[in-house]
Amino acid sequence: MENATEAVTVVQQDEEREVEGLEQPQNPPPPVRRRFVISLYVGYFLARWGARTWEFSVALYMIYLWPNSLLLAAIYGAIESGSSAIFGPIVGQWIEGMDYVKVLRLWLLCQNLSYIIAGGAVIKLLLDYDLKPRNIPVFATLVALTNVAGAIGVLSTLGGTILIERDWAVIMSEGHPPAVLTRMNSVIRGIDLSSKLLSPVFTGLIISFVSLKASAITFAFWATITAWVEYWLFISVYNGAPAISQSNERRILRSMTNPVEETNAHVSVSIVRGTGNPPRRTAMLKVFDRVSKSSFVGAWRVYIKQEVVLPGVSLALLFFTVLSFGTLMTATLQWEGIPTYIIGIGRGISATVGLLATVVYPLMQSRISTLRNGLWSF
DSSP: OHHHHHHHHHHHHHHHHHHHHHHSOOOOOOOOOHHHHHHHHHHHHHHHHHHHHHHHHHHHHHHHHSTTOSHHHHHHHHHHHHHHHHHHHHHHHHHHHSOHHHHHHHHHHHHHHHHHHHHHHHHHHHHOTTHHHHOHHHHHHHHHHHHHHHHHHHHHHHHHHIIIIIIIHHHHTTTSOHHHHHHHHHHHHHHHHHHHHHHHHHHHHHHHHTOHHHHHHHHHHHHHHHHHHHHHHHHHHHHHOHHHHHHHHHHHHHHHHHHHHHHHHHOOOOOSTTOOSOOOOOHHHHHHHHHHTSHHHHHHHHHHTSTTHHHHHHHHHHHTTOOOOOHHHHHHHHHTTOOHHHHHHHHHHHHHHHHHHHHHHHHHHHHSOHHHHHHHHO
């Protein structure tokens, strides 16, 4: 009886301490150190520069390899977009289940290695221009290798975008005024658009005044060198920002507990004898069951339940009416005989318009609500 009373007293004391801890004002989070924020920005700029350079250059490579047709450019665009749509949810789930350091290493390794492989394949195709009529299988293999490596690079870039924009920027600004996150998002978006603005101009000048081969060699060399610099910058941010490492520990704990909970939830014991085996189902039902449980379908289910699903669909429909300097359009302009540096300048002008939005948005968001800001944007 006395032990029970002591236990109750201890519990009451613990509850009082928790209440007192909740009533006491929490210490404000430490300020975001400028050095690590700059390291984050510089590393992200290096990563986005390589991605934007490849995004612009690949269309020019494809139209050069098959001058009388847009087939290669169209195939690459379809593979790139299809891989993002199909495997994008899987990439998101992998990122959610891994710690930040592992995600960072996989992102930089896959992105830069895939760009090095794609650049090497393009260099071989450009140096051996007569390869297509002389050896079709080797030509097709190198083109396929370029497509696959480019798709892997796009998927790894997607993973890096999720890591930096959706996780690290949010974590580093936690506990601070909303203007801090708004400013960081604007700067990160500005870095992406600046890369989209400047890299095509730089690449177009190399192609127009040096050669297409020189641009491919420069791209492969860039991916080789910057991989180490990017890792050093990002790992310094991880080690210097305690909030990121603490969030990483919580992620590891969740990843260790969730599989156990899911396993316990799905385990069922048959009490009635002879009813343990499920009835046979047709092959069609099995395929449908696998598809319904796939990551792709599950991601769409989660997205449909979000409050932003209708604005997202509206934005997608709006993009149907917008011309963008994508792979196919860039190849078409080159096919029509427009100089490469002119295409790069035009792409840069379009990126400048988007870059201005990163300056205007924080000003508008501080004066009007986010909802009204979005409505005015539409």
